[in-house]
Amino acid sequence: MSADLVVGVDSSTTACKVVVWDGQGQAVAEGRAGFPLENPAPDGWEQDARQWWRALSEASRAAVAGIAPERLGALCVTHQRETFVLTDALGEPVHPALVWMDARGADQVDRACAVLTAERLHRISGKPPCVTPSLYKLLGLLDREPALAESSPWMLDVHAYLVDKLTGERVTSLAAADPTGLVDMDERAWSLPILDLAGLSVEQLPQLVEPGTVIGEVTRKAAAATGLPAGLPVVAGAGDGQCAGLGAGITEPGRAYLNLGTAIVSGVLSETYRTDRAFRTLYDATGRHYFLETDLQGGTFTVTWLVDRWLRRGAESRSFDEVLAELDAEAATLPVGAEGLVVVPYWNGVMNPYWDDAATGVVLGLRGDHGPAHLFRAILEGIALEQRLHTTGVESASGSIGSFVAMGGGSKSPLWCQILADVLGRPVQRAGSSEATCLGAAILAAPVAGLHPDVDTATMAMTSLGTIFAPGEATPRYDRLYRDAYRGLFEDLRDRMHRLWRWRQG
Template sequence: MPRGDLVIGVDCSTTAAKAVVWGPTGIALSQGRAEFDLSHPRSTWAEQNPEDWWTATQQAIRRAVQTVDRERISAIAITHQRETFACLDRAGMPLRPAMVWADTRATEEVQKYGTAEVHRITGKPPNPTPAWYKLLWLATHEPETVQHTAMVVDVGGFLIHRLTGEFRTSWASADPLGVVDLSTFDYSDELLATVGLGREAFPTLHAPGEQLGTITEAAARQTGLPAGLPVIAGLGDGQAAQLGCGITAPGTAYLNLGTGIVSGTFSRTYASDVRFRTLAAGIAGGYTLETFIGGGTYNIRWFVEKFAGVNTQMLGLDLSPEQVLEAAADMLPPGSDGLIALPYWTGALTPYWDHHARGALIGLTGVHGKGHVYRAILESLAFEQRFLTTGAEEALGDQVTRIVALGGGSRSRIWCQILADVMQRRVEVVSEYESTCLGAGVLAAAAVGIHPSVETAAAEMTGTGRAFDPDHTHVGAYDRLYEVYRQMYPALRDLFGALAAAQ
């Protein structure tokens, strides 16, 4: 029996650490948050100080446990930004800044080593995101770093070591690094040897939901947690979002409308394809099949900050610029009066994997204004998600009949309705905003017996609120526009390459 009926979920993302104390029905009882920096020393580099992850996590946990009975807390689990990794020395200290998932410096390594066989082993189409390619970059450009590396850790593994003193992690946390054979959920000795490292330089792998250790006396003093508290193997933030949306079976996809847009479905069998990337799921032995749009709310924020020029304070409005633009966009017909966008502001990921691809607006005329561009961007992201979801369905032979939306973009009524209309599927919005962190809480609650299984914990602790059904008066128009959209990237692909070469 668990020591209490509460668990803590920690989400150490790209910008902040969040800690939430969850009740047995998924109600957030208290939470804490602490931010940290992301640096870009060069245009294609993205780095962080791993010590900032630990400092922020300590602060977030201390704040979260201040207002609850700590004796009721039974376990803690961690979810985190994926693909990001740190190289540590024998004392467990960072040898250099951590290389973040958004770092794209390893393009030459992708071209040289990104084979179909690597894709088959890892489930990751060749691209600079997985850590394996960045480790190959280090082997070439910083061989002394690799030589002195005693341990390569994902973000979760780093925090688990600080909490328990053990170098352990879950295979659902290490898998996004691109060094795990997804047919066995074990490290690929072949891939590690290519970098020049052995499995002794990586944490031991455990199933998500397995106890990895307990809080040490030192960690208890730093976090305010009880010493001896069980630490449960967590998972990457995408897979955690899946659990936090209550998805434990095929047929439903989560749609995280964040800076990037990540959508995933659950599968009981392994498959690899360029139309999605495959990861270990939160349910041990299962898989998460994901599509990824690099620019989600990033594209919207770009337009609002760089071009929209909507100053609501000067207008005396208690509204955000996005709310004003949404009101304008809502008055426009489907298709934004003939304006259509290609949303590759940050390049194209699934299924094209083209880092030369860029954003485009087609059909501009003198009648178009700010509301038209805003709506066209929202529609383009819906078109792209329909394209990706349909491609994944064709590859797997399984239909997605229901979409569960989360993330900042899910607060937009007009965007959720456009998604439902374009994708011709019901879109439900999660009732708990911190659903990614909740996914870690689901694992912790099942691990210590608050619920008998991960599936039961997900069913009992998650739920949806608002729902959007397709407006069938818009379906025909969006079907015609979608056929135009599908032709845009193929028509522009060679121009994107030529533009990159000209620059």
């Protein structure tokens, strides 16, 4: 029997999903295992990287159980970006991994800019300096714990760590590594000036290869842990945002993906490398083009904050999904603007277009007759209004964006999809698969497995689209809310936020 299936691995912020896909982009089997996200200090977010491997192994065993090994043709990994771990020479962590939300490197951003200038850092890496890229998190960590630098640890992104466990090869792809801020986007290599700033050498980093390259094969030891067949080819993948774009079928400019996950990530394809403060620039999942990407870190994370930290506290017997369903149903009965409540969703600072790590969330208009459903709807609307701000900035460089393809957990909400269409004033269409990110990894694996001759053919065959949400009668009302209340609100409060941030720092 020849191989007719591929394995996609999506190691996200709180769970690992392993999905087995056929050549038409249909999920045949899947497994999922979670892992904890720790908040050990203000602005600090960490994980035990060993839990990534434990979750991958558990999810993989569930996904491939009952599938003949010879049917599996290749495996590819996609992953949470900017998250990294320092390891010893054997690949064992010497410190908890720092997660993309970790914001303890804010002071180091200014230090880095003083050495290389903000403009040069932006031009080399494609990312305006802010605390999100791994570079600044690493500088902060080494300042707090200088003994770590003395041991000359390896620095591995999630892709490199998991691939090492699967194959014994310490390799990552350009499209997995470039969110670290350590890659020279023009040279397609580690940036020596930035490595020098970080106190790193190339020997402390994984080898860089193009996405879609066969890195190695699943070892016998990894096979025993995961249930995967030994010898299964492992293909270089890409970060979750780029793979989401591929899984949504974004192959040409003019249409953007919109990943409604822990962070809200949107990207439009560009055939040339360009930089602008309205977006950050990354390689696309194929490595042949670029994504001009916007990123709001307070995505469904903000919804989870509302439910878990407020509404389920003291009522843990109620499930998250139960509370969320009630909020969604009640919010759907509320009018546009949540009866005068506006949210600026900067719960984890702001990247584009302001690149301000001192930014915080804003709730404006709160009154005694507002309840939890009002705040929930205002969060959904605030994220949509912020996406309009992002899209306006990107279009100045990319040209008009005619529609969006939505995926991720948030896309399952008809209410939120309609709000987005109404606020953005253009159609929002669900991706055919709710696991578009994992599907993007599978598409990269498909040519290696012989399911399709190349990635372009695989993308055409394996992606599809679902329900369309068209702008409706609420669009003019949202347009007025955006112009009269939302646009410029952050700028009006920015100085006060910075004063508060300095006060908080002592």
